[in-house]
Amino acid sequence: MTKSPRTDRWLTAQETADRLRVKRKTLYNWASTWAVEHRGPEPHHMGGRALRYRESDVDQYIGSPPRTA
Structure with a gap:
C-alpha cells in the first residue's frame, strides 16, 4: 500500500497568525527559535x-494540549 502524497495547502504567516490569534511578529519570533524550543507549528x-x-x-497545533512551563 502506498501513501498518498501530502496535499496540504501552504498558509502564509498572516493566515497562520490569524488562525492562531497571535501577531505575525510572534510567528517570526517562534520561527527563529523553533529548532530549539518547538513553539508553534x-x-x-x-x-x-x-x-x-x-x-x-x-x-x-491548534488541537494539541497547551504547553506547560
Missing part, C-alpha cells in the same frame, strides 16, 4: 524571509 522558509506553514501542522 513547524515553519518552512520559502526563499528569503517568506515563511509558510502547512495547514495540517497548524490544525494539529
